[in-house]
Amino acid sequence: MGMFIKIHVDEAKLGEKAAAVAQVCPVKIFEWKEGRLAVLEAEEDECTLCELCLERCPAGGIRIEKLY
Ligand code: SF4
Numbered sequence: 001m002g003m004f005i006k007i008h009v010d011e012a013k014l015g016e017k018a019a020a021v022a023q024v025c026p027v028k029i030f031e032w033k034e035g036r037l038a039v040l041e042a043e044e045d046e047c048t049l050c051e052l053c054l055e056r057c058p059a060g061g062i063r064i065e066k067l068y
Pocket residue numbers: 007024025026027028029046047048049050051052053054064
């Protein structure tokens with residue numbers, strides 16, 4: 001788990017957009033594995049808050065929580 005950032009994924013809201021979200025992150029925080037979108041927890045703190053993933057998904061599909 002990240003020390004500064006926690007990324008929450010709601011797969012029900014993401015629906016068919018989930019695979020696209022996995023591709024868009026520039027620091028590879030997401031992994032598309034066996035039809036599911038996984039967050040690589042060891043990488044969460046690398047998030048640059050660029051919001052590219054948020055732009056690609058329906059409202060609430062991904063939530064980025066700042067822990068600081
Ligand atoms: S905000 Fe940017 S860096 Fe952070 S998880 Fe989304 S795409 Fe990746």
